[in-house]
Amino acid sequence: MILPRYHIGPSSITGAGKGLFLDEPVARARVIVAPDAIPGVHSFDGILSHPDAASLLPATVRWFEDRYTVSPEWPDECYINHAFLPTGLWHLGFVFAAADLAAGTEITVDYRHLLAPGQEEDFRDASSGERIIGYSWSDSLRASTLALAALMA
Numbered sequence: 001m002i003l004p005r006y007h008i009g010p011s012s013i014t015g016a017g018k019g020l021f022l023d024e025p026v027a028r029a030r031v032i033v034a035p036d037a038i039p040g041v042h043s044f045d046g047i048l049s050h051p052d053a054a055s056l057l058p059a060t061v062r063w064f065e066d067r068y069t070v071s072p073e074w075p076d077e078c079y080i081n082h083a084f085l086p087t088g089l090w091h092l093g094f095v096f097a098a099a100d101l102a103a104g105t106e107i108t109v110d111y112r113h114l115l116a117p118g119q120e121e122d123f124r125d126a127s128s129g130e131r132i133i134g135y136s137w138s139d140s141l142r143a144s145t146l147a148l149a150a151l152m153a
Helices: 044-048 053-059 137-152
Strands: 006-008 018-022 032-033 060-064 067-070 088-091 094-097 120-124 131-133
Touching: 044 053, 044 060, 044 067, 053 060, 060 137, 088 137, 094 137
Parallel strands: none
Antiparallel strands: 006 018, 032 094, 060 067, 088 094, 120 131
16 A cells, blocks of 8 residues: 555656656655555465466565565556665565655665565666665565664654
8 A cells, every 4th residue: 555645657767667656745754655455475485386487576575584475466566666775665565765755756665675585686776787686584674674763763
C-alpha cells in the first residue's frame, strides 16, 4: 500500500522505464510504502525450482531471511526503481522517506536489500555503472536498521 498520493510516470533514471513519483511532500522517516495483501512467502530455492522461474525472478522481492514474495501482477509498488543513493529506505517490506521529499520526487530504493544473497540484477546502477548484487540477510538487516535508526534521530 502506497500511503502518500502518487502517480506512475516516465522514470528520470536512464533505461528504467516507468517510476513512482510523489504528488505531495513526505517528511523524513515517514512511511511511503507499507506491506499489505501479501498472499504468501516462498523460499528462494522454491522459486528457482518453478518451471517459469526466469519470468518470476523480476517480480521476486526478499522480505526476510530466505523468504520472498512474488508479484507477477505488477502492483504500483513495483515501479519503485533502484538507486545506490535512494530517496527511500527499504526495511522489512516498508519504504521510509530517506530525507524530506518534495512533491515530484521519484521514489527509489537500493535493490541489494531485495535480492537474494549474491543474486545479480541483469542491469547495472544507472549513475555509477556498478553491478547490483544482493546483500546477505544479516548485512541487509544491519544496514537498513542502522539507516532507519539514523533517520529517526
